[in-house]
Each structure stands twice: as structure tokens, then as C-alpha cells.
Amino acid sequence: MIKVKNLSKRYDKNIVLDNLNFQVDTGCIYGIVGTNGVGKTTFLRILAGLSKPDNGEIYIDNINRVGNKSNKKISFVPDSASLYEYLSGEEYLLFFASILDVPKELRKDKVSYLIDLFNLTSAKDELIKTYSHGMKQKVSIASALLNDPDILLLDEPLTGIDLINSHIIRQHIKKFVKADKTVILTTHLLELAHSLCDKIGILHKGKIVEEFSTNKLSLDSIEKRITSVYLGENSGEMMSK
């Protein structure tokens, strides 16, 4: 279980996260939605340990992650991956496996499993600089899976990904959490969030202001609730224009 207590982060006078509280059970896919610049990436980067909060605690299975090493493996996939463009997809994944300390004897098998899983076989020997956005995104997600993380943090994983590849990635995320893992992702694609996530939380003014179980609310009703949070009392008027 991941539990976040009173997390705050500001950049100068810009208060991005403001005493944010949040909880995700193991085995859950949690989607965070929110307007541009609301703090979704900031929050994921803090969870990943890439950025320090000003205040607050993050407990992963009851161990405070802030200032401590977690005994759980956490992988973060940024929204636009910066990969080594002069390596081939396969070379990059093998290199990344060594950085992640994947045992040497397992690296080749893991890499070829992921290349196959993400339909990258025909391009595996091509330089990454020749890959499309979606192909780079798949390499980035594959690299995050090399060390079998317990927690996968995905920043807008399916933006700009075609239907087939989106299906492949979604299937994999669903399979991933069945093994008692946890996924937290951010997205602007509400339909995706509804079909893929168990829970959706709205980040607004530094806090998770509402949370829904997707099996209890229809996409339509979630959309209405989100719109009313974003636009406040004027939402009905704005939507009818």
C-alpha cells in the first residue's frame, strides 16, 4: 500500500502540492487526472524519489520513503522519454538492464521477451533515432519493466500512441497489477482512465479533491463530476455553450 500524508511542494511562490493526502492499495491501477500544470508530473516525480517534497510523508508498506531507501522497486516512465538515440532498441534495453542490475544471465531473455511483447521485433536493430514517438514510448515502458518493479509510475503513457499499441500497453498494465503490483498513471484521456483504472483521482489546487471507483460510476458521470471540479459552479453554463 502507498500512503501519502500532507505532501507539499512549491516552486518559489507557486504552491503546486498543498498538504496532499492520497492512498493506493497494492494491486490497484490508479489514474490521476487534472488540468495542465496542476502538478501531476510533480507528484509522480516525488513518488519516484526524483524530486524532494517540502513537507509530508510517503509510506510504502508502512516505510517512510522520504529520506529512506524503499525496499520496493519503483519504476517511473516520464511523458517524453529521453533515450540514447544512437543505440538500437535492443542495445538500449540491454544497457538499461545492466544499469538496473538485472542479473547478467537473465538480461538477454528479459530484453527479447519485452521486445516481443511490445511488438518491436522488426525494429530492434534499428537506431532509436529512427523510431516514431510511439515506438520510443514502448521502449521507455519496456525499460521500466526490466527489473520487475513493484510499483510502476507512468506519466501520460498512452498520449500519441495508436490503437493497437495502446491495446498492447493496456493489456500489459492489467497483467502487471495481477502480480500484486501497483500502477499509478496520469492521463488526459478520460476514456482510457475509465477503462483501465480501478480508481480515478482528481488533482486540483494541490490536493486530490475527489476520487471515484470506475466500476461504480459511468464514464459520463465521472466526466460531469470532473468538469464541475475544473469549472466550478459555471460548469453547466460553459458546457452548454
Ligand SMILES: Nc1ncnc2c1ncn2[C@@H]1O[C@H](COP(=O)(O)OP(=O)(O)OP(=O)(O)O)[C@@H](O)[C@H]1O
Ligand atoms: N522544475 C520546475 N521549476 C519551476 N516550476 C516547475 C518545475 N516543474 C514544474 N513546475 C511548475 O509546477 C506546476 C506543475 O507542473 P507539472 O509539470 O507537475 O504539471 P502537470 O499536471 O504534469 O501538467 P501537464 O498536464 O501539462 O503535464 C506548473 O506550474 C509548473 O510550471
Ligand SMILES: [Mg+2]
Ligand atoms: Mg505532466
